[in-house]
Amino acid sequence: MQLQSLSATGATQINSTNWAAVKATTNDWVTLEAALSPNTDGAASLLSWSGGEAVAGHPRQRKVSKAISAKTTVTASCCNTSLSDTVWILWATVTVKHDNSKTSYDAATDTGDQAGFPAYAGADELGPVNLLTNPTPYLGWKVEIKGQITPVGVHQVITSGWVFYQSLTYVDFLNGTNSPSASGANAPDAVFNSYGSDLEDKTPDSNENIFALDGPGIAGSFTLYKSTDNFDVWVRWNGQVASDPAHWWIRQKAEWQGSGFNVLENSGGNGTTTIDNSY
Amino acid sequence: MMMRSILLFTTAALIIVDSAFSQEHLATTPVGFLTESDSVKRRQAIEALQNQRRVIVQNLVSILDGKFSDDIRVGAARLAGEYRAAEAVEALLRNIDLDVRPKIMKGLLTEEEVRPISRALERIGNPSIPAVIRNLEGSDDVNVRELCLQVIHHIERDKEIARLRLRRATDSQLDSKKKARLQAASQALLKMESQ
Numbered sequence: 001m002q003l004q005s006l007s008a009t010g011a012t013q014i015n016s017t018n019w020a021a022v023k024a025t026t027n028d029w030v031t032l033e034a035a036l037s038p039n040t041d042g043a044a045s046l047l048s049w050s051g052g053e054a055v056a057g058h059p060r061q062r063k064v065s066k067a068i069s070a071k072t073t074v075t076a077s078c079c080n081t082s083l084s085d086t087v088w089i090l091w092a093t094v095t096v097k098h099d100n101s102k103t104s105y106d107a108a109t110d111t112g113d114q115a116g117f118p119a120y121a122g123a124d125e126l127g128p129v130n131l132l133t134n135p136t137p138y139l140g141w142k143v144e145i146k147g148q149i150t151p152v153g154v155h156q157v158i159t160s161g162w163v164f165y166q167s168l169t170y171v172d173f174l175n176g177t178n179s180p181s182a183s184g185a186n187a188p189d190a191v192f193n194s195y196g197s198d199l200e201d202k203t204p205d206s207n208e209n210i211f212a213l214d215g216p217g218i219a220g221s222f223t224l225y226k227s228t229d230n231f232d233v234w235v236r237w238n239g240q241v242a243s244d245p246a247h248w249w250i251r252q253k254a255e256w257q258g259s260g261f262n263v264l265e266n267s268g269g270n271g272t273t274t275i276d277n278s279y
Numbered sequence: 280m281m282m283r284s285i286l287l288f289t290t291a292a293l294i295i296v297d298s299a300f301s302q303e304h305l306a307t308t309p310v311g312f313l314t315e316s317d318s319v320k321r322r323q324a325i326e327a328l329q330n331q332r333r334v335i336v337q338n339l340v341s342i343l344d345g346k347f348s349d350d351i352r353v354g355a356a357r358l359a360g361e362y363r364a365a366e367a368v369e370a371l372l373r374n375i376d377l378d379v380r381p382k383i384m385k386g387l388l389t390e391e392e393v394r395p396i397s398r399a400l401e402r403i404g405n406p407s408i409p410a411v412i413r414n415l416e417g418s419d420d421v422n423v424r425e426l427c428l429q430v431i432h433h434i435e436r437d438k439e440i441a442r443l444r445l446r447r448a449t450d451s452q453l454d455s456k457k458k459a460r461l462q463a464a465s466q467a468l469l470k471m472e473s474q
Contacts (some may be wrong), residue, residue: 012384054447118365118388118389118393119390119391120390120393120394121387135422135428135429136397136426136429137379137438138393140387161432165387168385170385172383174383175381181383213384215387216385216387217383217384218381218382219382219388220378220379220381220382220393221380222381222424225381229385258355
């Protein structure tokens, strides 16, 4: 008898020995199957397994739960041959940073990335930005969005397929009073609306993190501006939702008052805010 | 998905060109004729491509000077910058208001999206500087003057040259109001450089 190969269903093949699937809340499994020669359940009596769980009634199969984000190596041994496959159950935890300097694009771990906010948005400090006296005026709230991926070691194997998605609800007032100039909510799962794909560091670094930068606000000249926004941001891997959403908000209000802009409010944080329907 | 662009030639022939440059595509595009051994065909291809560029730039200028929406003119401006179209400088400057119009951003925009006109002028580079200086000295709008100064600052990475250009313009300017604006611009440039 011969142990010929191992294959998996319910997961995406990354390379010859690695498989990945997104964590599932339902009772879902990745199933591995050993191909034997002869390929019968009778021959499987000589097969021993480590890692994963037995599949009742299917001795040539082994299963790995998708309920927990973990790395599981499953080994089948028989007849002086051992074959191992590793199953990665993926999940990310998204956080939004609103203060101090951004931490992404550390040269030590992200060599070669195009780091930084666009020039008009100022330096790397996060939080409120008031550059309304610049040639390109900008009032913004800058954040760094981080996706911490599990399990540990994933950056060495699953380097692509990671994307941030973001949606928002908002009411804006511009150069008028009393009535909003715009309001609404974009469609769920809208593609992340950020400054170019090159600033979305979607390759996990050695700490298993992916990053994106954002900075909602207003650019240009105006007489009156107010905006309240609630954002939801989450991670997808290979098109599947791979994190819970992180919620964050901004509140901004500024007016031109004769000789200069008066910034009445520029705040933000994690969680949600009350969307203002009146100025 | 393959991007396609339509190129209009003087012969009025409509040729569709694939942007992907495989050997197969080269054989069917005007650029492909540049690889021909026949020098006449190569020269014709160069002329056709030059003419194509000229027609595109003329159309971009028409859009910039036309009664189109802001977004349409912004698109034309960005392309004029991509084409380094010195012929479009005056038309771009006539649209400088597009850079100062308010843009509510639900995410970070690129420099090109925030200030499409001045970025296009910066891409065009040196050929845009004389007109930008004229705009700087002639505009009553402080925002426009600051944008013009920023363009000069970004084009002339050599600060000495930028200052020299402004000094020359100041010296030759007889109008006292314009002269004062240029002098103020020189001071502002110094401040920009120190930041």
